[in-house]
Amino acid sequence: MKTSRMLGLVMIAPAAIMILLFFLMPVVLTGVFSMTNMTTATGISGGAYQIAPHSLNDLKSAMPEIAEQMSQPRYTIDEVGLKAVEGLGLDPGIATELRAKHMGEVFPSRREVERMIKGLDQRPSTPDVKKISEQFNRSVVNSRFSSKEELFSVLDTLGFTLTDGQKNSVADVTYTGWNWTTENFSRIVSSPDMARVLFNTLLYVALVLVLFNTTYAMLLAIWTHYMPSAPATIFRSIWLLPRITPVVIYVLMWKWLAWDTGFISVLMGKFGYEPKNYMLDNAYNAWVFVVLINGFIGASMGMLVFSSALKAIPKSQFFASEVDGASRWQQIRYIILPQMRWPILFVTCYQTLSLLASFNEILLSTRGGPGKATEVWSLAAYHTALNNYAGNLEYGLGAAMALVLVVIGIVLSLGYLRIFNYGTLVSRPLIED
């Protein structure tokens, strides 16, 4: 008993590991990323502390004085500065005197340190005073620290008097790494861009699904069903071509058709129209092409599913309906379509999910353009997180967008599974009487 259970576990282990690695992990990682504000700037490992002008700006509202102080240069007479002064090739007495009389002193402004230098016994000339004072400039602006501790100790030695709370505020605003945040989601909810992308997505899924993946696929299936089998096979194969052609090549053919030296332009040129890129000329055209490209690829699956479902209807039902007087249209309406309910539902479910997730055809054809006219959710996530012109990739936001897709997908799948299970439940058992 025990060994058989062990054996069972061993047997399912590979499957469990696969599920964990390839199904669960990506989702979990997406979830983790979506809760951060990672970007190209923050990197995905930890960051550093950099007192950049913009971080001091941020600090101004909370701690105006400290921000002001930190933005000013500061002058500290220290060993490093003295060494540098010695290297300037001036009178060595200057360095010696500074070391003897002023070691460790901090001057809050250039004016004060220069007054002190001018008052030295050696009396350096005015240009030299400038050179010397520069060696002691210990301004914190634009300096970078790899850890909080380093930042704090430097602040201390530079003579800033800060409470622990203030120190932490400084650390926060100067941190260049990523943080945990839920901001991505509030951005998704509130951004009008996202609303536009959502609308595009719904339009895209609905148009392709309704026009091509189901209706057109059904037309093809029924059409080939009534054909003699040899031409039917040929037609089905032709309709499979978009599916089996590598998508890059397939989309390239569409682009060739549409671009300004392409087929349409040449053809329209004969009628005196200026050549132009018909695909990207306006949003309306772009949509037509996006729907056609995806539609012709997607219709093939529905056609196959519907064709085989049609084949599964016993021939005798067609014979019977003919004998019963049904015209071809009545046969389709009353015999075929009612029995296609499950295949249609299946194709709808499957294609909704794959349309939601796929963007390669759009990326290859319109890149979401013109403007963002054909930018759909998954493409927007891709652009946000992995590839955009601005160069600042927002991994966190992109992950959050992907997560939204994942959640929608899971919810839809669960809903579909329920429908399918329900379907098997409602077929009642055979009752004899």
Place this chain on the structure above:
Amino acid sequence: MRILLDNFSKSFGATKVIENMTLEVGHGEMLALLGPSGCGKSTTLFAICGIHRPTGGRILFGDRDVTDLPSQARNIGVVFQSYALYPHMTVAENIGFPLKVKGMATADIRKEVDRISGLVHIGNLLGRRPAELSGGQQQRVALARALVRKPDVLLLDEPLANLDAKLRLEMRSEIRRIQRETGITAILVTHDQVEAMSMCDRIAIMKEGEIVQIATPAEMYSDPRTAFVAGFLGNPPITFLRGVMANGVFSIPDSEIRVPLPASVAAAEGAKLMLGVRPEHFTPTGDIAVPGKVMFAETQGRENLYDVRLNGGPLLRSIQPVRHDVNIDDAVTWAIDSRNVLVFDDDGRRL
């Protein structure tokens, strides 16, 4: 309405199923197409209802040539061998379908469906789907659907194959009654000879795509044209003795069995013959006594059935009123009724 198959041929690609068949079914007649599996019964039926186009010849309904008319235009009712009910429709919708596609009003359809479903006793099943029916119930739904549009011609492809014995008896007379009442011309395809004999005005026996004989059941039984026909009709089936013509009588070499032949039979001396003896003509009361041993005994309730191995080796079958004095391995001497034997030549042709 008269049906005429005139020189009808049908082949599927290179497979010739029917060649030059001519068959006429009179108006209001019910004809059985009887034959073994694969002989082309369904194919013939499918050609009559327009599902298969004939590869040769003509099909006439009355005087109308329907050879090139589609099924829809032929006004026929068909009960298919596999019922071919529509699984997604209720029984009522199935039966009403021929009327619905005609565009009849819903209320009228319901009236007709009620009437016809009462006729075939399925009034209580109208709300169910075919998957929720037994085989027999499905068959009656198919029959109702075939009848509902008052067809000119009714074609039945083994409509009773899936019924239990009692229901089969009931439906036999039921179908026959409906057919008589409606005066419809009907063709019944079956390989059950009892069904054919009890339901039909005439029987056409088919073998390998050809009609071997057409006759009324009684004629066919008493006067079969070939050994095949004789063997096909009758239950339990006829048994054959093989022998030769010797000294004017049928004799089996190496045995004492000698059977005088009816005067009408003309056979040359020494010709090889087959003697068909129906079970009811081999009983204790016949005129040519032959001894043998009981090999098999079976009671069928009112009658008993015996297989008797004659001393010469061949087997005869006997059917007799129930008796309890004969058991397996008993030696018996029963007699052949020589006036009723059927004589065939070596090729199975009746002499």
